[in-house]
Amino acid sequence: xxxxxxxxxxxxxxxxxxxxxxxxxxxxxxxxxxxxxxxxxxxxxxxxxxxxxxxxxxxxxxxxxxxxxxxxxxxxxxxxxxxxxxxxxxxxxxxxxxxxxxxxxxxxxxxxxxxxxxxxxxxxxxxxxxxxxxxxxxxxxxxxxxxxxxxxxxxxxxxxxxxxxxxxxxxxxxxxxxxxxxxxxxxxxxxxxxxxxxxxxxxxxxxxxxxxxxxxxxxxxxxxxxxxxxxxxxxxxxxxxxxxxxxxxxxxxxxxxxxxxxxxxxxxxxxxxxxxxxxxxxxxxxxxxxxxxxxxxxxxxxxxxxxxxxxxxxxxxxxxxxxxxxxxxxxxxxxxxxxxxxxxxxxxxxxxxxxxxxxxxxxxxxxxxxxxxxxxxxxxxxxxxxxxxxxxxxxxxxxxxxx
Numbered sequence: 001x002x003x004x005x006x007x008x009x010x011x012x013x014x015x016x017x018x019x020x021x022x023x024x025x026x027x028x029x030x031x032x033x034x035x036x037x038x039x040x041x042x043x044x045x046x047x048x049x050x051x052x053x054x055x056x057x058x059x060x061x062x063x064x065x066x067x068x069x070x071x072x073x074x075x076x077x078x079x080x081x082x083x084x085x086x087x088x089x090x091x092x093x094x095x096x097x098x099x100x101x102x103x104x105x106x107x108x109x110x111x112x113x114x115x116x117x118x119x120x121x122x123x124x125x126x127x128x129x130x131x132x133x134x135x136x137x138x139x140x141x142x143x144x145x146x147x148x149x150x151x152x153x154x155x156x157x158x159x160x161x162x163x164x165x166x167x168x169x170x171x172x173x174x175x176x177x178x179x180x181x182x183x184x185x186x187x188x189x190x191x192x193x194x195x196x197x198x199x200x201x202x203x204x205x206x207x208x209x210x211x212x213x214x215x216x217x218x219x220x221x222x223x224x225x226x227x228x229x230x231x232x233x234x235x236x237x238x239x240x241x242x243x244x245x246x247x248x249x250x251x252x253x254x255x256x257x258x259x260x261x262x263x264x265x266x267x268x269x270x271x272x273x274x275x276x277x278x279x280x281x282x283x284x285x286x287x288x289x290x291x292x293x294x295x296x297x298x299x300x301x302x303x304x305x306x307x308x309x310x311x312x313x314x315x316x317x318x319x320x321x322x323x324x325x326x327x328x329x330x331x332x333x334x335x336x337x338x339x340x341x342x343x344x345x346x347x348x349x350x351x352x353x354x355x356x357x358x359x360x361x362x363x364x365x366x367x368x369x370x371x372x373x374x375x376x377x378x379x380x381x382x383x384x385x386x387x388x389x390x391x392x393x394x395x396x397x398x399x400x401x402x403x
Contacts, residue, residue, distance in 0.1 A: 034095070034096055035093065035094065035095055035096070035139075036093075036094070036095070036096045036099055037091060037092065037093050037099075038091075038092050038099045038103060039089055039090065039091055039092070040063065040089070040090045040092055040102070040103055040107070041063075041087050041088070041089045041090075042062075042063040042064055042065045042087065042088050042089075042090065042107065042109060043062050043063065043064045043065070043086065043087060044064070044065045044067060044084070044085055044086055044087060044088055045064050045065070045066050045067070046067045046069060046079060046084060047066055047067070047068060047069070048068075048069060048070045049068050049069070049070055049071045050070075052066070052068060062106060063106050063107040063108070063109075064107075064108055064109070065088050065109045065110070065111060065126070066108065066109070066110045066111070067079060067111050067113060067150070068110060068111065068112045068113060069113050069155075070155065071112060071113065071114060075154065076154070076155040077113050077114070077115070077116060077152050077153070077154060077155065078113070078152070078153065078154075078155045078195075078196055079113065079150050079151070079152060079196075080151045080152065080153040080196035080197075080198060080199065081149075081150060081151050082199070082234060082235050083234075084150075085148060085149070085150070088144065088148045089144070089145060089146065090123065090142055090143070090144060090145075091142070091143045091144075091145045092132075092136065092140070092141075092142055093136075093140060093141045093142075094136035094137060094139070094140035094141070095136075095137060095140075098135060098136045098137050098140065099136070101135060102132060102135050102136060107128065107132070108128060109126045109127060109128040109129060110126065110127035110128060111125060111126055111127070112127070113150075113152055115152065116152050116153060116154060117151075117152060118149065118150070118151055118152070119149070119150040119151075119152050120147050120148065120149050120150075121144065121148060121150075122143070122144060123142040123143055123144055129142060153196040153197045153198060154196075154197050155194060155195065155196060155197070156194070156195065156196070156197040156200045157192055157193070157194050158192065158193050158200055158204065159190060159191075159192050160190065160191055160192070160193055160204070160210075161189065161190045162186045162189060162190065162191065162211075162249060164184045165207070166207050166208075166210060166211060167184065167186075167211065167214055167226070167251065167253075168208060168211070168213045168214065169213065169214050169216055169253075170213040170214065170215050170216065171215055171216035171217055171218075172216055172218065172370065173216050173218065173219060173220060173222075173255045174218050174219060174220040174255065175218070175370075176258050176259050176260055176313065176316070177220055177255040177256075177257065177258055177259065178255065178257040178258075178259050178313075178315070178368055179216070179255065179368070180365065181255065181256055181257030182253050182254060182255045182256060183253070183254045183256060184251070184252070184253055185251070185252040186249055186250070186251050187249065187250040187251075188240050188241055188246075188249070190241070191238050191239060191240060191246060191249070192238070192239040192240075192243075193236050193237070193238060193239075194236065194237045194238075194239060195232075195235050195236035195237060196235065199232070199235040199236060200236060203232050203235075203236060209229045209231065209232075210228065210229055210232065211226050211227070211228060211229055211249065212226055212227050212228065212229050212230065212248075214226060214251060214253065220254070220255055221252070221253065221254045221255070222252070222253050223250070223251070223252040223253075224250075224251055225247065225248040225249070225250055225251075226248050226249045226250075226251050227247060227248035227249075228248075257315060258315070258316055259313040259314055259315055259316060259368060260313065260314065260315075260316035261311050261312070261313060262311070262312040262313065262314050262324050262329070266312075266324070266326060266329055267311055267312045267324075267329075268309060268310070268311055268312075268372065269309070269310055269312075269333055270307045270308060270309045270310065271307060271308065271310060271336070271337070271338040272304075272305045272306070272307045272338070273299075273305050273306050273307070273308060273338050273339065273340060273355060273379060274305065274337060274338065274339050274340075275296070275297045275305075275339070275340060275342050275381075276337075276339040276340065276341050276342065276358075277341075277342045277343060296383075296384050297340070297342055297381045297382070297383060297384065298381065298382055298383075298384040299379060299380065299381055300350075300380055300381075300382055306379060308338060308355065308371060308372075308375045308376070309371070309372040309375055310336075310338070310357070310369050310370065310371055310372060310375075311369065311370055311371075311372045312324070312329060312332060312367055312368070312369055313367065313368040313369065313370060314366060314367055314368075315366060324366075324367065328364045328366070328367065329367075331362065331363075331364055332363055332364050332367050332369065335359065335360040335361075335362045335363040336357060336358065336359050336360070336363060336369055337357075337358045337360075338355060338356075338357060338358075339355075339356050339358055340353035340354070340355060340356070340379060340381060341353065341354075341356065342381075345381070345383070349382060349383050350380070350381070350382040350383070351380070351381065351382075352378050352379065352380050352381075353378060353379060353381055354377060354378045355371070355376065355377055355378060355379055357369060357370070357371070
């Protein structure tokens with residue numbers, strides 16, 4: 001047996017090695033011709049038609065798809081999706097060697113936005129795809145998977161005259177000054193909002209959210225640059241009278257009516273801090289049975305909701321202390337709340353929340369209310385799981401909910 005193996009391996013060894021070499025070369029050639037499938041993911045860049053030249057001249061770093069908007073300046077069309085898709089995936093079918101060559105090079109494809117409505121492009125709609133097919137060779141194919149969807153809308157423009165009612169204040173001016181009695185200067189007083197038609201319609205229906213809040217921190221006068229509200233910044237643009245792009249409005253507020261503390265006992269009272277919840281809580285914390293299971297907030301170290309002292313402010317006539325009708329004070333007490341907003345925990349089990357004063361519609365216009373000196377402006381809170389009874393009557397905390 002050993003002699004047979006020696007003859008098999010050693011007799012005419014040169015020819016056998018040459019045959020093995022030819023077999024390996026033939027295998028490699030045949031393997032390169034075997035068909036296969038691969039994916040090419042391209043980064044999506046959204047550009048104006050006028051910017052095509054600059055993008056084309058930029059050095060290629062990654063394969064990309066240029067989605068060209070605003071082709072017709074008289075009737076511009078734009079992608080209305082927010083967030084907009086960032087990647088497109090192409091499925092390539094062809095010989096393995098061709099697939100390797102195609103993926104080794106950086107590609108620039110172009111998709112032009114030319115029609116309003118839902119756009120689900122195929123590979124035939126992409127400029128530059130013919131060259132890819134040529135490189136794949138006869139029988140090569142390219143498809144888009146998963147489908148790439150865009151919502152195309154006309155880009156609208158609306159002139160907006162900014163009024164005092166469009167400005168939302170957060171915080172308080174200098175002590176003794178009424179935030180409702182102020183002089184407001186806005187530059188420019190009128191702007192043009194530009195964006196997809198549906199987004200622009202929604203923004204103008206919710207004017208109170210159109211601009212970001214003006215933050216007051218005890219000033220008698222404040223000047224701030226006020227941009228678009230957070231939810232509109234990536235959907236709309238703001239332009240000035242000459243069509244220039246604006247980062248924001250320049251707003252100056254000067255508070256002029258001085259107020260003073262209403263003397264005790266009528267001018268002081270206390271309120272329990274209540275927990276205010278909204279729909280954001282369910283989206284951010286996400287136990288689906290949050291309310292059914294009775295979850296609530298607790299103030300650590302306190303047996304019940306804390307009570308804080310507040311003071312009324314009223315216009316001060318000269319050097320004399322303000323005199324206010326007691327009925328007006330009673331009405332004010334019935335139309336104010338002291339709250340913490342539970343959704344600001346944003347999924348945390350414990351945190352510190354700002355104490356906010358909410359004045360309802362019937363709160364007297366000539367009055368204001370503030371926390372008394374020394375009272376905390378924020379309070380530590382924590383989530384508390386529900387306490388339920390099991391089948392044996394025993395009390396169990398948080399059973400059936402992972403919180």
